[in-house]
Amino acid sequence: xxxxxxxxxxxxxxxxxxxxxxxxxxxxxxxxxxxxxxxxxxxxxxxxxxxxxxxxxxxxxxxxxxxxxxxxxxxxxxxxxxxxxxxxxxxxxxxxxxxxxxxxxxxxxxxxxxxxxxxxxxxxxxxxxxxxxxxxxxxxxxxxxxxxxxxxxx
Numbered sequence: 550x551x552x553x554x555x556x557x558x559x560x561x562x563x564x565x566x567x568x569x570x571x572x573x574x575x576x577x578x579x580x581x582x583x584x585x586x587x588x589x590x591x592x593x594x595x596x597x598x599x600x601x602x603x604x605x606x607x608x609x610x611x612x613x614x615x616x617x618x619x620x621x622x623x624x625x626x627x628x629x630x631x632x633x634x635x636x637x638x639x640x641x642x643x644x645x646x647x648x649x650x651x652x653x654x655x656x657x658x659x660x661x662x663x664x665x666x667x668x669x670x671x672x673x674x675x676x677x678x679x680x681x682x683x684x685x686x687x688x689x690x691x692x693x694x695x696x697x698x699x700x701x702x703x
Contacts, residue, residue, distance in 0.1 A: 555587045560599035567603025567679075569610075569655050574600065575686055582690040589687050596683045597676065604648055604658040604675050611662025633660045642666060645674035649682040 559577055566572035578596050581587050617623055618630060625633075637644065637660045645661060648654045661671055 550586060552587060555581055556591065556595045559587075559592060560595050563596045563599030564603040564606075567600040567655065567658075568606055569659070578683060578686055579690045582687050583694045589691065593680070593683050593687055597680045600649070600679045600683070601672065601676050604655075604679070605668075605672065607655055607658035608662035608666070608668065608671055611659035612665065613662075615663040630663075634664060637661065637664060642670060642674065645671060646678040648675045649679045 559574065559581065562572060562577045563574035566574045574596055578592060581592055582589055614623075618625065618627065633656060637657070644657060645666070648658050650657075658671075658675065
């Protein structure tokens with residue numbers, strides 16, 4: 550697989566995983582890292598950029614679509630919206646460090662947009678959390694497969 554194909558597929562996977570669409574980029578990142586496809590630094594950068602970009606789309610959806618929450622087609626009930634709003638206001642801006650978590654991460658980024666969290670603060674906090682998660686995945690993968698490869702050569 551070419552470098553362009555590796556990085557493109559990882560970016561797309563990370564982007565999709567960060568939106569409200571289902572997806573998982575961790576397995577792809579670990580697979581590329583374990584099989585020595587691509588530079589770990591570039592893999593980390595591309596995965597983080599893709600995932601943060603997907604979260605930025607969620608922020609924009611929350612920011613601009615919240616005006617339509619009274620419409621029948623709006624995917625969140627008024628009750629659920631108010632619950633999410635109260636939770637975010639109680640927990641605060643720092644919760645964006647955990648936007649990488651399954652199930653709660655994507656809605657968290659949408660509600661941040663709906664509540665008009667400043668975009669630069671949003672980007673900084675979301676980037677830190679997502680970078681940390683991907684760094685952990687790469688580190689564990691390199692440690693695991695580095696030891697396995699050393700054991701097989703002795």
